[in-house]
Amino acid sequence: MSDAIGWGIVGYGWVARDYMAPGISEAGHRLVAVSDPGETSRQAAEAVGARAHTDLAGLLGEPEVEAVYVATPNHLHREAVEALAAAGKAVLCEKPMAASLGDAEAMVAAIRAGGIFYGTAFDQRHHPAHRAMRDAIRRGRVGDVTTIRIVYACWLDRAWTSFAGQDNWRIDPLKAGGGALIDLAPHGIDLVDFLLDESIVDIAAMTQARAQDYAVDDGALLIGRTEAGVLANLHVAYNCPDALPRRRLEIVGTKGSLTAVDTMGQVAGGTLTYTDGASGRIEPIGFDGDASPFLEQVRAFGSALRRPAEREAYSAERDLHTMRLLARAYAGCRDARGTDR
Ligand SMILES: NC(=O)c1ccc[n+]([C@@H]2O[C@H](COP(=O)([O-])OP(=O)(O)OC[C@H]3O[C@@H](n4cnc5c(N)ncnc54)[C@H](O)[C@@H]3O)[C@@H](O)[C@H]2O)c1
Secondary structure (H helix, E strand, O other), X not given: OOOOOEEEXXXXXXXXXXXXXXXXXXOOOEEEXXXXXXXXXXXXXXXXXXXXXXXXXXXXXXXXXXEEEEOXXXXXXXHHHHHHHHOOOEEEEXXXXXXXXXXXXXXXXXXXXXOOOEEEOOHHHHOHHHHHHHHHHHOOOOOOEEEEEEEEEOEOOOOOOOOOOOOOXXXXXXXXXXXXXXXXXXXXXXXXXXXXXXXXXXXXXEEEOOOOOOOOOOEEEEEEEEOOOOEEEEEEEOEOOOOOOOEEEEEEEOOEEEEEEOOOOOOOOOEEEEEEOOOOOEEEOOOOOOOOHHHHHHHHHHHHHHOHHHHHHOOHHHHHHHHHHHHHHHHOOOOOOOOOO
């Protein structure tokens, strides 16, 4: 069987059109079909040679579709994943897994019942710089990791949409499940797990509604601690002008530190350096600066679809734990759109 996977996509909006479809094509896989009720989105899919259906039933009728990427607004992940699991399709579903913990729990039950191969689309695991950081940690370069510091922020105002006239569902608490915290913090929480091979177990957060005029948080600070005692500090925001420094990942250890700048996000590139803890000397660490995390994510998922042993890198239970952490983080917030939970 060829390594080229036939993909379907549910929800052909911004991330599917700009990042996943190019990743599928660069990996040598094939985008067979999409389902999307939006005419503009269907036209965009047809423009790259995919068949476009208005609903999921049409997509499920496509025998060449082996794996399906779900990239609808968050509150619609559940219904798509449940239907795909019942149909026995492999699923790569965008983060956050769902808009609510209850939906995520139902999804994991459906995944188990269907016995399907499932992954949440944590593309940041696949950024070549982040893979190099994980390798460096494993080789002992930073010594014992004490702290991970992450900044992942952007500007997202009321008028923000990926297509003109499209719904800005991210500022609707029922559709998004929250604001900057639920949208951006899953990447950092999952990266901690990826880099250290252990999950955050304790978490707390403070949200704000400082600069934007909508009903969800526009910024949050989170603090977490892993079972072994590593501290994680995440700053996520929708209120940071895009031209400011806003994408940074630092690993601090007893012998040195690793700093990645402009690697968090959907695109290739950024920089990675090692700082020696004894001398303060800074040296660059090389990585493939041309491979986007989406390309690498498609390659990894496709490879695991063909080689079941590689599926160990994916875990719906771990992703459900991330959802539990997000719910706990919001539950502890008494202010600024983190309330009423
Ligand atoms: N990993 C990342 O870096 C990343 C980046 C952006 C978005 N995302 C995630 O991807 C998902 C989509 O985000 P986006 O920015 O592309 O949103 P978007 O609003 O640009 O696109 C959503 C698409 O879903 C379609 N849609 C709505 N209802 C549907 C249904 N019932 N069935 C099929 N399609 C339906 C819309 O018509 C639209 O085309 C979200 O879960 C988001 O959190 C992840």
